[in-house]
Amino acid sequence: MRDQLQELLIKRVQQCVSHSRSSIHTCPKIEKKKESLSGRSGEIVKAQATGKVITVGREQDDVKQVEYRVHFKYLIKQKDVFYMEEEIEERIADFYKGVFVEDREKNPFKEIQKDEASQDQEYGEEVRLEYEYEYDRMRAVQYAEKWWNSYNPAYKKFEVDCTNYISQCLHVGGGPMRGYPNRGKGWWMRSGNWSYSWTVANSLRWYLPSSNAGLRAEEVSSPDQLLIGDVICYDFQGDGRFDHTTIVTGKDASGMPLVNAHTYNSRMRYWAYEDSTAYTPNIKYKFLSIADDQ
Structure with missing residues (x-):
């Protein structure tokens, strides 16, 4: 099975730099990435994939499922600029009597709970001077680069970790915590607990532009x-509830954002997420510029 998965990864790497779509193993996600790049005068000039088997399930009715992780690296040329994009895919492959049949990327955002707080409440009683800060964008981005594919043991790790990761970046950049111990108020992680705005994408989306003290942002x-x-929020289904959060860590040759993220661990990814498993034509975005000082 490992040999068959290795062969599949070799074909996907070849697809990244090929102009042919004739293979039956063509990955739609890679084609979407290539189409997006083509529309921006870009192309993948080199690709690399490293896979690791995570679990091998029990065989049922001659079918066995294998969960595996792939680390993709793409050297991208856009106009006269080169940059490296990286991402981690969590995938499940099906084997029938030991023969590879198909595989698919896991979509963790389907598991997001809908019963968590959707909007932070601001009552205006905070003393503004208590939360003065200066946002150090470079420190936030350096942290985002250091931890894009790993987890700082100083913080709790979540299965859907995107907003927790972004909150850590913003805090290291100088954003002050406030609101403890009220989970529905402020923005904080402390003593093994945390606010909704620290960990839930939809809550952070509401908190940042509505905050009247401490960390805040302008849409x-x-x-x-x-x-x-700065921060981008994603509502993949376009249903008004935001599912994902990223941080801007660079710009492409056209001055458009490249972002880092957790859950779909990735770095220097084009902001629009058109090649994401979670992407739908109904996607909506919020663009939030962090206030540099208060």
Whole structure:
């Protein structure tokens, strides 16, 4: 089975740099990435994939499922600029009587609980001077780069970890915690507990632009207005509830954001997520520019 998975990864790497779509093993996600790059005058000039088997399930009715993880690296050329994009895919492969049949990428956002708080409440009683800060964008981005594919043991890790990771980046950048111990108020992680806004994408989306003290953000109309260290929120289904959060860690040759994220662990990924398993035509975004000082 490992040999068959290795062969599959070799074919996907070849697909990244090939102009042919004739193979029956063509991965739609890779084609979407290539189409997105083509529309931005870019291309993948080199690709690398490293796989690791995580679990091998029990065989049932001659079918066995294998969970595996793939670390992709893409060297991208856009106009005269080169940059490296990386991402981690968590995948499940099906084997029938030991022969590979198909595989698919896991979509962790399907498991997001809908009963958590959707909007932070602000009552206006905070003393503004108590939460003065200066946002250090470079420190936030350096942290995002250091931990994009690992987990800081100083913080709790979550299965859907995207917003927890972004909150850590913002805090290291100078964003002050406040609101403890009220989970529905402020933005904080402390003593093994945390606010909704620290860990839930939809809550952070509401908290940042509505905060009147400490960490806050201004919503802007387009992604090219964002700076490194700013935040993008994603509503994949377009149903009004935001599922995912990323941090801007770079710009492409056209000045558009490249982002880092957890859950779908990735770095220097194009902001629009058109090649994501979670992407739908109904996707909506919020572009949040972090206030540099208060």
